[in-house]
Amino acid sequence: MTALLFLAQTVRIAIPYLFAAAGGAIAERAGVISLTLEGFMLGGAFGAVLGAHYTGSPWVGIITGIAAGLLLGSIHAVSSIRFKADQVVVGVAINLFAVGITRFFLQLAFESSSNSPRVAGFGSETSGGNAAAFLDNPLVWLGLAVMPVLAYVINKTRFGLRVRAVGEHPQAAASVGVPVNRVRYIAVIASGALAALGGVYLALDQHQFTDSMTAGRGFIALAAVIFGRWDPVRAGIACLLFAAAETLQIQLQAAQIIPSQFVAMIPYVLTIVAVAGVVGRSTPPTALGKTSE
Amino acid sequence: MSDTIALRLTAIDKRFGPVHANRGASLVVHAGEIHALVGENGAGKSTLMKILSGMMPVDSGTIEVGGRDVTGWTTADAIAAGVGMVHQHFMLVPTLTVAENVVLGREPVTGGRFDRARAEHDVKMLCEQSGLDVPPDRLVADLSVGEAQRVEILKLLYRGARTLLLDEPTAVLSPPEVAELWKVLRRLRDGGATVVLITHKLDEVMAVSENITVMRAGETVATMATRETSPEKIAKAMVGRDVDLAVRNDRPPATAAHGTAALEVRHLVVRGARIEKAVHDVSFSVAAGEILGIAGVEGNGQTELLEAIAGIRNVTSGTIVLGGQDITRRSVHTRGEAGLSHIPEDRHRRGLILDYSVAENLILGQQHRYTTSGLLDRDAIEQHARHCTIEYDIRPADPSLPARALSGGNQQKIVIAREMSRAFTVLLAAQPTRGVDVGAIEFIHAELRKARNNGKAVLLVSAELKEVLTLSDRIAVMYGGRLVAMFSRSEASEEVIGPFMTGAKRERVA
Structure with missing residues (x-):
């Protein structure tokens, strides 16, 4: 039973990572750096709460959350592709922008600086309770499906072939008539929507928005993408691994065997190990971050 | 070689800021010939070819392909008209396979998914027809330079190119690979294709071309039939003075500190x-x-x-x-x-x-x-x-x-x-x-x-x-x-x- 509880907890924690990492994987495979996942998630979470609050329906919340992600993704796409801005700078800016604008509208809409009122969500309780209750949440199933679907898109479809070409050698792709910028726009805007779904899940699971509620999950998702060597399936496994480490941390925290901070470091330590090339070579898409040429 | 003119570039002018790359350059290429475009580095050969292939707009001058004025066309137009270029620096995606690189931009799609089997089949057929031998399922990153170049030519043929522009194709090849390339180009020519070869290696010019256009400092300075010329004459036209091409056997001064x-x-x-x-x-x-x-x-x-x-x-x-x-x-x-x-x-x-x-x-x-x-x-x-x-x-x-x-x-x-x-x-x-x-x-x-x-x-x-x-x-x-x-x-x-x-x-x- 504890094993089952552990598994359930791991999946719950992994879902936002899976959505955000899927967004990160597609944008980075197209050659655009995804430091923005954190901001996309936060925007998605707030969008979802707004929609759910005003209509009382979590389904509308999903749609408004995706809309927020599309909007932020478009900002990222336009500044990185159209205006060839430095993608790291744009990424940091969008993350800060997301923190600020959600805080602003939190005040405006709900007259609170910390959290929204309780909204409709999925599952009867916010956390704990019945271990299987979270399975009623459609976003859980979508989250579990997102990486296999993305793997199919990237490896088996024409669009995926073009994404890979554009991320590795955009000049070559352009020379044979592949519309490089259009492919990148689609990939980056889609990454906004996907990562936003991670935030939507968080907000609807907790039935509210709290200030900066994503708490670095976007960066862990990006770490999972790198750890998974930009491959959707491997990135998905990395998400589950990181989530398992976090579950372990929560349980060990109760047991107080080792300081929780050390367990909390696991995803980052694993990422450093991965990037340092200990687990095979970790080669990013060649044209990553280079839209100016 | 027929008398039909495949390409005619007239009075081409192109500047890059202070650099005047083409000054009224011209080029006439007959259908079904291998035409060598020679000149020193910086003579404007590559620029002229990039203009012809639609990669660069021209400042002034006209480009005719098959008698049609195509001045100002794009790469896509050029490819559609069967004119394609093999670049000096390969335009290949190393992480994709040979077949994927060849079909990129014109991928066969079946039921919404990329049809890899058909792509590989098509490329294999193309290999057999053209005599260019590359395994379609290999990653481009694992190919030798010679093989990578064959993929570049296959890309053009896949798009139906009948006029091939090759920018210094032998610069990266070993002698056997060069010989192989000549075989392929002759075979393509015999099949009716037109080839323009940029080079500055005179033995290559003599070996494979029918006609020669020489450029110097952005201008076309000479055109000649290969049969009626010699490496010395070409070199003179390229440089604008006599060039010593002979092997000189000057020994070092005997006093040189030999032995240490x-x-x-x-x-x-x-x-x-x-x-x-x-x-x-x-x-x-x-x-x-x-x-x-x-x-x-x-x-x-x-x-x-x-x-x-x-x-x-x-x-x-x-x-x-x-x-x-x-x-x-x-x-x-x-x-x-x-x-x-x-x-x-x-x-x-x-x-x-x-x-x-x-x-x-x-x-x-x-x-x-x-x-x-x-x-x-x-x-x-x-x-x-x-x-x-x-x-x-x-x-x-x-x-x-x-x-x-x-x-x-x-x-x-x-x-x-x-x-x-x-x-x-x-x-x-x-x-x-x-x-x-x-x-x-x-x-x-x-x-x-x-x-x-x-x-x-x-x-x-x-x-x-x-x-x-x-x-x-x-x-x-x-x-x-x-x-x-x-x-x-x-x-x-x-x-x-x-x-x-x-x-x-x-x-x-x-």
Whole structure:
């Protein structure tokens, strides 16, 4: 039973990572750096709460959350592709922008600086309770499906072939008539929507928005993408691994065997190990971050 | 060859800022011929071809293809009209397979998904028709340079190209690969295709073309039928003066300090990127006042050998002695101070920082000599740059331009100028004339001879057997990482050396 509880907890924690990492994987495979996942998630979470609050329906919340992600993704796409801005700078800016604008509208809409009122969500309780209750949440199933679907898109479809070409050698792709910028726009805007779904899940699971509620999950998702060597399936496994480490941390925290901070470091330590090339070579898409040429 | 005119470019003018790349250039190519477009580096050949293939707009002038005015068309229009270009730097995605690269942009799709099986089938059929042999399911990253070039040609054929523009296709190929390419091009021509070949290697022009257009300084200066001309005439048109193409047998002055080994390599073993022993127990020495040439088909360990001596690749075992001093584990800087100079084989990767100015590139590795109390001495750097641009004829003579803005031959002159204008006793020259025009080749050869006559030891590695034979006092042949033969100049000839290069013959070299 504890094993089952552990598994359930791991999946719950992994879902936002899976959505955000899927967004990160597609944008980075197209050659655009995804430091923005954190901001996309936060925007998605707030969008979802707004929609759910005003209509009382979590389904509308999903749609408004995706809309927020599309909007932020478009900002990222336009500044990185159209205006060839430095993608790291744009990424940091969008993350800060997301923190600020959600805080602003939190005040405006709900007259609170910390959290929204309780909204409709999925599952009867916010956390704990019945271990299987979270399975009623459609976003859980979508989250579990997102990486296999993305793997199919990237490896088996024409669009995926073009994404890979554009991320590795955009000049070559352009020379044979592949519309490089259009492919990148689609990939980056889609990454906004996907990562936003991670935030939507968080907000609807907790039935509210709290200030900066994503708490670095976007960066862990990006770490999972790198750890998974930009491959959707491997990135998905990395998400589950990181989530398992976090579950372990929560349980060990109760047991107080080792300081929780050390367990909390696991995803980052694993990422450093991965990037340092200990687990095979970790080669990013060649044209990553280079839209100016 | 028919009398139909396939391509007609008239009065083409193109400027890049201050550089006037094409000045009223013209070109007429008949359908079904192999046409050579020759000229020195910076003569405007590549620009003209890029304009023709739709990559660049023209400032003025007209382009006609098959009698139709197509001035101002795009790459897509050109491809649709069957005109395609093979670039000097390949446009291939290394992480995709051969088939994926070929079909990219025109992928076969079945039921919403990319039909890989059909792509591979189509490419295989194309390979069989054209005689270009590449396995469709291999990753491009795993291909040899020759194979990668075949993929480039396949890409054009897949798009139905009937007019192929090839920009210096042999610059990166080994002699057997060149022969293979000629076969393919002739076969395509016999099938009715038209080929325009940019090159500055005159033997290639003579071997494969029917007609020749010569460009110089952005203008078309001559057109001739290959049958009615000679390499000397072409060279004269290219350079604008008489060029000595003959093999000169000038011996070094007998007084040169022969016998003192300036560079000695003993039992050297060096690890390669893919093989454990890319250099396998190699021993030799180079005396002061001598050019030792290393002949061999590329990829037989020459690169690793020179990089090991230069200090940019680790040595597994063995020793390298420079002027009596063991430098096997010394830094590149220490080696330089000890008198080692190095012209690397790949000027883009090793020789230059393309975004740095010409002046800055001219002091790379020597910057400590142009420094006063920790700050770069602008005046000294500029003076050095001015001296070098004149002495080594670097064009345009503007040291403030980024190296990227110069043609390949002039970029190479920057490297040559830097490495030969400083104090040295041993010079490593790797492919010193690769991708360089006849005028510059003549100049670089003269510089190497001058260094030798001044008592320097020169170790020359070149994929051009002719170059090795022309310049070297002794010739070593490298095959499979080992030195398989050593000849004095009088014993050496292409016929004698050839079998050793292909591994058909070998003798142990002490």
